[in-house]
Amino acid sequence: xxxxxxxxxxxxxxxxxxxxxxxxxxxxxxxxxxxxxxxxxxxxxxxxxxxxxxxxxxxxxxxxxxxxxxxxxxxxxxxxxxxxxxxxxxxxxxxxxxxxxxxxxxxxxxxxxxxxxxxxxxxxxxxxxxxxxxxxxxxxxxxxxxxxxxxxxxxxxxxxxxxxxxxxxxxxxxxxxxxxxxxxxxxxxxxxxxxxxxxxxxxxxxxxxxxxxxxxxxxxxxxxxxxxxxxxxxxxxxxxxxxxxxxxxxxxxxxxxxxxxxxxxxxxxxxxxxxxxxxxxxxxxxxxxxxxxxxxxxxxxxxxxxxxxxxxxxxxxxxxxxxxxxxxxxxxxxxxxxxxxxxxxxxxxxxxxxxxxxxxxxxxxxxxxxxxxxxxxxxxxxxxxxxxxxxxxxxxxxxxxxxxxxxxxxxxxxxxxxxxxxxxxxxxxxxxxxxxxxxxxxxxxxxxxxxxxxxxxxxxxxxxxxxxxxxxxxxxxxxxxxxxxxxxxxxxxxxxx
Amino acid sequence: xxxxxxxxxxxxxxxxxxxxxxxxxxxxxxxxxxxxxxxxxxxxxxxxxxxxxxxxxxxxxxxxxxxxxxxxxxxxxxxxxxxxxxxxxxxxxxxxxxxxxxxxxxxxxxxxxxxxxxxxxxxxxxxxxxxxxxxxxxxxxxxxxxxxxxxxxxxxxxxxxxxxxxxxxxxxxxxxxxxxxxxxxxxxxxxxxxxxxxxxxxxxxxxxxxxxxxxxxxxxxxxxxxxxxxxxxxxxxxxxxxxxxxxxxxxxxxxxxxxxxxxxxxxxxxxxxxxxxxxxxxxxxxxxxxxxxxxxxxxxxxxxxxxxxxxxxxxx
Numbered sequence: 001x002x003x004x005x006x007x008x009x010x011x012x013x014x015x016x017x018x019x020x021x022x023x024x025x026x027x028x029x030x031x032x033x034x035x036x037x038x039x040x041x042x043x044x045x046x047x048x049x050x051x052x053x054x055x056x057x058x059x060x061x062x063x064x065x066x067x068x069x070x071x072x073x074x075x076x077x078x079x080x081x082x083x084x085x086x087x088x089x090x091x092x093x094x095x096x097x098x099x100x101x102x103x104x105x106x107x108x109x110x111x112x113x114x115x116x117x118x119x120x121x122x123x124x125x126x127x128x129x130x131x132x133x134x135x136x137x138x139x140x141x142x143x144x145x146x147x148x149x150x151x152x153x154x155x156x157x158x159x160x161x162x163x164x165x166x167x168x169x170x171x172x173x174x175x176x177x178x179x180x181x182x183x184x185x186x187x188x189x190x191x192x193x194x195x196x197x198x199x200x201x202x203x204x205x206x207x208x209x210x211x212x213x214x215x216x217x218x219x220x221x222x223x224x225x226x227x228x229x230x231x232x233x234x235x236x237x238x239x240x241x242x243x244x245x246x247x248x249x250x251x252x253x254x255x256x257x258x259x260x261x262x263x264x265x266x267x268x269x270x271x272x273x274x275x276x277x278x279x280x281x282x283x284x285x286x287x288x289x290x291x292x293x294x295x296x297x298x299x300x301x302x303x304x305x306x307x308x309x310x311x312x313x314x315x316x317x318x319x320x321x322x323x324x325x326x327x328x329x330x331x332x333x334x335x336x337x338x339x340x341x342x343x344x345x346x347x348x349x350x351x352x353x354x355x356x357x358x359x360x361x362x363x364x365x366x367x368x369x370x371x372x373x374x375x376x377x378x379x380x381x382x383x384x385x386x387x388x389x390x391x392x393x394x395x396x397x398x399x400x401x402x403x404x405x406x407x408x409x410x411x412x413x414x415x416x417x418x419x420x421x422x423x424x425x426x427x428x429x430x431x432x433x434x435x436x437x438x439x440x441x442x443x444x445x446x447x448x449x450x451x452x453x454x455x456x457x458x459x460x461x462x463x464x465x466x467x468x469x470x471x472x473x474x475x476x477x478x479x480x481x482x483x484x485x486x487x488x489x490x491x492x493x494x495x496x497x
Numbered sequence: 498x499x500x501x502x503x504x505x506x507x508x509x510x511x512x513x514x515x516x517x518x519x520x521x522x523x524x525x526x527x528x529x530x531x532x533x534x535x536x537x538x539x540x541x542x543x544x545x546x547x548x549x550x551x552x553x554x555x556x557x558x559x560x561x562x563x564x565x566x567x568x569x570x571x572x573x574x575x576x577x578x579x580x581x582x583x584x585x586x587x588x589x590x591x592x593x594x595x596x597x598x599x600x601x602x603x604x605x606x607x608x609x610x611x612x613x614x615x616x617x618x619x620x621x622x623x624x625x626x627x628x629x630x631x632x633x634x635x636x637x638x639x640x641x642x643x644x645x646x647x648x649x650x651x652x653x654x655x656x657x658x659x660x661x662x663x664x665x666x667x668x669x670x671x672x673x674x675x676x677x678x679x680x681x682x683x684x685x686x687x688x689x690x691x692x693x694x695x696x697x698x699x700x701x702x703x704x705x706x707x708x709x710x711x712x713x714x715x716x717x718x719x720x721x722x723x724x725x726x727x728x729x730x731x732x733x734x735x736x737x738x739x740x741x742x743x744x745x746x747x748x749x750x751x752x753x754x755x756x757x758x759x760x761x762x763x764x765x766x767x768x769x770x771x772x773x774x775x776x777x778x779x780x781x782x783x784x785x786x787x788x789x790x791x792x793x794x795x796x797x798x799x800x801x802x803x804x805x806x807x808x809x810x811x812x813x
Binding site: 316320332333335340341342343344345346347351355356358359362365366367369409413 | 677680681682683686687689690693694696697698700701702703756760761
């Protein structure tokens, strides 16, 4: 890593009154730029909100601050000192604490023992009792009336209670005082009462000189407790505003400020009137039925984890069943979780690509090696998979090229319905553009795509959207309604949600 | 051993053959060259049975991590008992007996998979439980008695054409067929896909359930066929006739280069491993080792070979 300490030349020393600051922070994973040069600072006792859609780089930035991810570039100062290599332990020593979305309590330990894990000074006889007192007092302070026993093992607690313990643990102090807390979606797992208790507690932090960085999709929380909001889009900070001058619609507008190509309106009009190839009823009256006709590109939108993937799986099971009974067209599925659900690691590119089509490659009962190679060669060429030959082991390809092979598996098949399960994760921009073009071309040729993605700008490739909220398809957006601000607004539950 | 150094150049399945060849040389150097041919023929004849049960076990093991059939010995015994009693030592009924044996095996395999799929039992438990059921049927049926095969079955299992035993030749043909099935049929590809990743296979359109059902049914059928032929070869069906094949069916698969993690099957390697196993038995008998020493040496050699064989390509 190439880290230049600030103050030598380029970067001026941070202004006084800044607890923590990064300048030009960047992080890339291979070809994917998660963070493209971000300036971000927090003053002592300041509450800063960070918002942005999935993949905007919020979590990467927080991980860099917390020391769990090393930055590729950029300066970092904490309490006026330049930081080179950074680690969670160092962060902790400087009074910086984090509560991440993925909970970090050890399931087999009690809450008291979990508290000991981050406090090395709790040692010697009676440490368990002292740790228990510490966490209990903190829980009482943040969540009065919580009713949790500190002798309970974390695994036995429901997710909400675990989140409470996690938050409380981050505020406990022994030798190093807490200077700043990072809360990443702290209220998503909490009930209404606990969430308001936490927000009230956070609001009181400035008086005690503790700063807080709050990441949340619940924009009202930002408006309620933060002094300043930072908006991130595509790995960059696009706006920093005092919250006093912000409203919910402005915030949504700032997040959705993405330039994106639009699908020609004619495509949506063209398909109207054809009988649907997909017609899956909703689960209840609040849940829209999913229907799609040949030639359509349907998007599943909404915040991550609101039931889109489950519905896509249900759609796969349903279409597959109908096809087997001879009542519907064939279906193919492009998995986004390549390692677990897409790739066959012992096989070559050709075997991976043709597995969905082997039935049609049979000549007198046996799979024809020639037909198989022809099919694989054709699609490797069409998708420009970069590999020495079709017999190259699948795992020796880069992630993006593996993903192309998985696309090719679906497109080379006889499927008329193709389900896309967030397939662009970890794929670089150029590949994305190629694949978008391919999807549109295949749709024009009469195939039907149902596309779940967590990247809002991708949805502009779709002719129609179902926006999911809390496990149900709640809103349908058509044609011109499909633009990032509107999608975000409906994801959060409408204008007044 | 000089084979160690050239290791990485050789495919994993070749090690069984190399070690078997070495054991053969050691054995005939002790017994004299006049016995070389006889030793080989006896080894190949016994190895054919190991290959039959091993091939079935391979299909099951390749169908996914955790899949294994521990009911093979009891299926062999039960199928042999039922077939022998159906034939009444009558030459005209050998094909009826064969059909009975195969039917018993396929049904037993299907029952194994039904317990795994419908009751969600781990395969190791499901097949072990069924093996007790099958074994108790066999006890109830034949008890301690040895049921004799019809003369024509006994004769055909030991029949030689121009000095070459016919039965091992037929098993070699079967191995070749299985190799083609694995590479070039929808069943074979689906089996290996399901074995590598059940979720990926399901999402790629593979009928994972059917494929596994077939793997278990074929394993039962091959075990039953081995039991039927073994009863002819050894002069009768006995209660403990399958016992040695429990460990051996698994060992020949693993030594033969099939991955226990699933998705990677090697049919030809089973022959190398089966030859090694049976030659080892003959060699240790020749040197008049005690039973304890024999078991010890068998175990040590298995560990040594598995440790020396280069591992299959890394998994995702």
